[in-house]
Amino acid sequence: MTTACDRDGPPISLLEDRDLTMEVLDFRAAIMKQWNDTAKDGVPLDAFISPVNPAVAPRHGDYSKVRYFAYTAVANVLDYPVCTLPVGLVDPDVDLADDVSLIKDVKGNTLPAPTCERDETIRRKHDPKVYADMPVTIQVIGRRFEDEKVIGIVKMISNLLSEKQACSDAALDKSY
Numbered sequence: 001m002t003t004a005c006d007r008d009g010p011p012i013s014l015l016e017d018r019d020l021t022m023e024v025l026d027f028r029a030a031i032m033k034q035w036n037d038t039a040k041d042g043v044p045l046d047a048f049i050s051p052v053n054p055a056v057a058p059r060h061g062d063y064s065k066v067r068y069f070a071y072t073a074v075a076n077v078l079d080y081p082v083c084t085l086p087v088g089l090v091d092p093d094v095d096l097a098d099d100v101s102l103i104k105d106v107k108g109n110t111l112p113a114p115t116c117e118r119d120e121t122i123r124r125k126h127d128p129k130v131y132a133d134m135p136v137t138i139q140v141i142g143r144r145f146e147d148e149k150v151i152g153i154v155k156m157i158s159n160l161l162s163e164k165q166a167c168s169d170a171a172l173d174k175s176y
Helices: 014-041 070-078 117-125 147-175
Strands: 047-051 082-089 135-142
Touching: 014 070, 047 147, 070 135, 082 147, 135 147
Parallel strands: none
Antiparallel strands: 047 135, 082 135
């Protein structure tokens, strides 16, 4: 994948820069309208949660082969505050390679695997033993200038995960 940073050639002109800036501003306005529309039912969206990456952090030396910006790039373009949060660790006994026969689209149709060249590379590089105990992370994305709210939401999620872990630990203790 070639990004603007990888591209050879002369720098863009001032006019091209201005055009790109206007595209970004139009995109931000469209997303802000969609976000504002969530308040029509009286319950506006405070933030949204998404993966940081389609997989855990890549192995040393593999970054250029498996990098994927879509989950983080949108928040960067929108200038939205984001906070990442580890929600678990890779368990090689549980986090096995995908069974491609189970990968379905929203209508329940089996998707071809791999779905693209990058998907194939990520699947090929997946080795549960190599990734054992690596953090699995999510990101909480909020509206512009609501950084403190994002941090508060992350603290709430972290507390809920801690309570869940404490309950699981207590249940294990009682079973012995």
